Amino acid sequence: xxxxxxxxxENNLENVKIIDCSWHMPQMKRNGFEExxxxxxxxxxxxxxDDNSDQSSxxxxxxxxKYKWEKIVSxxxxxxxxxxxxxxNSDVVSSCRCxxxxxxFGHNPKQIHVLNGGxxxxxxxxxxxxxxxxxxxxxxYKGFEKKELVKNKKSIDQNIITQTFKVIDARSKERFEGxxxxxxxxxxxxxxxxxxxxxxGNCLNEDGTFKKKEDLKKVFQSSQKNLNEKNIVFSCGSxxxxxxxxxxxxxxxxxxxxxxxxxxWAEYGMI
Numbered sequence: 001x002x003x004x005x006x007x008x009x010e011n012n013l014e015n016v017k018i019i020d021c022s023w024h025m026p027q028m029k030r031n032g033f034e035e036x037x038x039x040x041x042x043x044x045x046x047x048x049x050d051d052n053s054d055q056s057s058x059x060x061x062x063x064x065x066k067y068k069w070e071k072i073v074s075x076x077x078x079x080x081x082x083x084x085x086x087x088x089n090s091d092v093v094s095s096c097r098c099x100x101x102x103x104x105f106g107h108n109p110k111q112i113h114v115l116n117g118g119x120x121x122x123x124x125x126x127x128x129x130x131x132x133x134x135x136x137x138x139x140x141y142k143g144f145e146k147k148e149l150v151k152n153k154k155s156i157d158q159n160i161i162t163q164t165f166k167v168i169d170a171r172s173k174e175r176f177e178g179x180x181x182x183x184x185x186x187x188x189x190x191x192x193x194x195x196x197x198x199x200x201g202n203c204l205n206e207d208g209t210f211k212k213k214e215d216l217k218k219v220f221q222s223s224q225k226n227l228n229e230k231n232i233v234f235s236c237g238s239x240x241x242x243x244x245x246x247x248x249x250x251x252x253x254x255x256x257x258x259x260x261x262x263x264x265w266a267e268y269g270m271i
Contacts, residue, residue: 023094087115096243105143
């Protein structure tokens with residue numbers, strides 16, 4: 001199971017490494033790190049989704065090189081054997097992207113989880129928060145890339161002909177259908193040919209928690225009949241909400257290994 005409930009985490013705060021991966025869409029004019037400094041879960045370490053992406057790329061949130069990832073995680077004091085819980089205070093459940101990154105770089109999928117409902121649910125339940133920044137003891141994290149979990153533009157283009165895998169887009173229906181402009185400049189409207197649309201919000205309840213397994217099955221049945229399908233690639237605007245769908249699908253198909261198109265529409269929709 002890739003999600004952890006607040007009750008469990010409150011009883012196991014000392015047994016896990018906690019990561020705050022709050023990130024907000026640029027138009028929200030919110031700063032995840034500034035919010036973290038004011039209030040976060042006890043012992044939580046901040047993970048900056050923008051800074052911890054490939055800075056040499058002109059695309060947002062692209063995966064870094066392996067040596068860079070090892071450096072990032074070692075600075076966070078996280079070890080290969082650690083059980084990790086990631087949460088966020090974001091409307092786009094940005095913690096799922098951090099969850100995916102750890103899996104891509106070889107962390108045991110059974111040892112990396114997302115807090116269901118995030119900081120919002122934690123606070124609503126009047127659980128303990130702090131503004132104390134934890135002291136970190138550096139580690140020597142070692143990663144290995146699972147390159148099969150990421151698709152590039154070339155493989156997406158080839159798949160339009162071969163249809164080896166199914167592409168599901170996490171953006172809104174309006175963006176997918178090209179009825180509204182993209183929030184990022186320099187991008188055309190529309191979608192990848194032969195792809196399907198499941199807005200990531202369809203997988204969530206109003207309080208930001210993930211829907212129950214039976215309800216998630218109904219969500220995914222809108223684009224496929226076989227819920228045991230493993231050849232599925234998720235895409236979105238910049239590789240963040242694609243990971244929300246990837247996690248949601250893994251909740252109903254435990255044999256699925258999360259796979260995303262890293263460049264997503266930020267790359268494919270370039271004018």
